[in-house]
Amino acid sequence: MKYPKIREIGEALVSLFSPAYTTAFPAKPHIPFDNFRGKPVVDDANCVGCETCANVCPSGAITFRDDTEKKIRIIERNYGLCIFCGQCQEHCITQKGVKLSDKIYDMATFNRNDLVEKQEKELVICKGCGAVITTREHLHFIHDKLGPAAYSSLLNLNMLNEKLKLADEKSISVEVTDGLKRKDMFNIICPNCLRKVLIKSL
Ligand code: SF4
Ligand code: SF4
Incomplete structure (x- = not known):
């Protein structure tokens, strides 16, 4: 019983005088490791609004709605639901429509609506x-x-x-x-x- 306590005190003393293991974010920017999967970023000029990414998104973060009156497709990407799996980038038919960035901690917010992005594309009826x-x-x-x-x-x-x-x-x-x-x-x-x-x- 004594030995574990002595070991714990030793570990506490070592950590007290060692540099912090965690990063200082947000005081200092987070520097991600190579191939870190962060927030998907859409390139509207190379996104054709095909719906493929919505069909492969496992968490339902991407949704499409067609407004036939206005002849527009509304694409919503809710990054509050995103699990950063990269399936949208992997299956994008143009290969340039969406790419995962290395930003993730910067997304922290008190308002979930800040995490929803919208696009509109003209429909052919x-x-x-x-x-x-x-x-x-x-x-x-x-x-x-x-x-x-x-x-x-x-x-x-x-x-x-x-x-x-x-x-x-x-x-x-x-x-x-x-x-x-x-x-x-x-x-x-x-x-x-x-x-x-x-x-x-x-
Ligand atoms: S990274 Fe994954 S969960 Fe996030 S939007 Fe793309 S497919 Fe959906
Ligand atoms: S991001 Fe790619 S897969 Fe998704 S709607 Fe745009 S073109 Fe299609």
């Missing part, structure tokens, strides 16, 4: 059925990624048209008011409506 196709930036990304193979997709032809400005969007994209017709295959329509146009020859 099907002119036939009103379904959300995806974001405009996502379609452009797919078009660039596919290269020449993109020309097999009518939706991608519309993206090419936007890029080259061959015709203004109004002339190729019109509301479908009298039901889907064969001519609508060049309109902005979702794969389901395109299938109906092509297979049923409406």
Whole structure:
């Protein structure tokens, strides 16, 4: 019984005269070790709003909401729920949309709302059925990624048209008011409506 007490007193004396094992944060900045996984940082210019990171986020920190009235996708990233696993960075389809930083202790706050970040991306809506196709930036990304193979997709032809400005969007994209017709295959329509146009020859 005596020996453990003597050992504890010895350890207490050693720690009293040794330098602190913990860091002096926030008095001094925290210097993380290599490959430290901290707060994810979004690069909006390279994020296309595809939803992939939300689908792989294990803690549900990333959520998406589509506002079809305003034609925008709202992406919310709640870093109060983030476990810094790096899955969002790992699976980002552009590989540049989100990257983990080495900052984590700087996130400390009394207001949890400070930890929520929002992004907005323009949506492309099907002119036939009103379904959300995806974001405009996502379609452009797919078009660039596919290269020449993109020309097999009518939706991608519309993206090419936007890029080259061959015709203004109004002339190729019109509301479908009298039901889907064969001519609508060049309109902005979702794969389901395109299938109906092509297979049923409406
Ligand atoms: S690091 Fe992990 S938990 Fe945090 S936002 Fe990315 S996927 Fe979600
Ligand atoms: S996976 Fe990448 S591009 Fe897609 S929404 Fe997430 S950060 Fe943006």
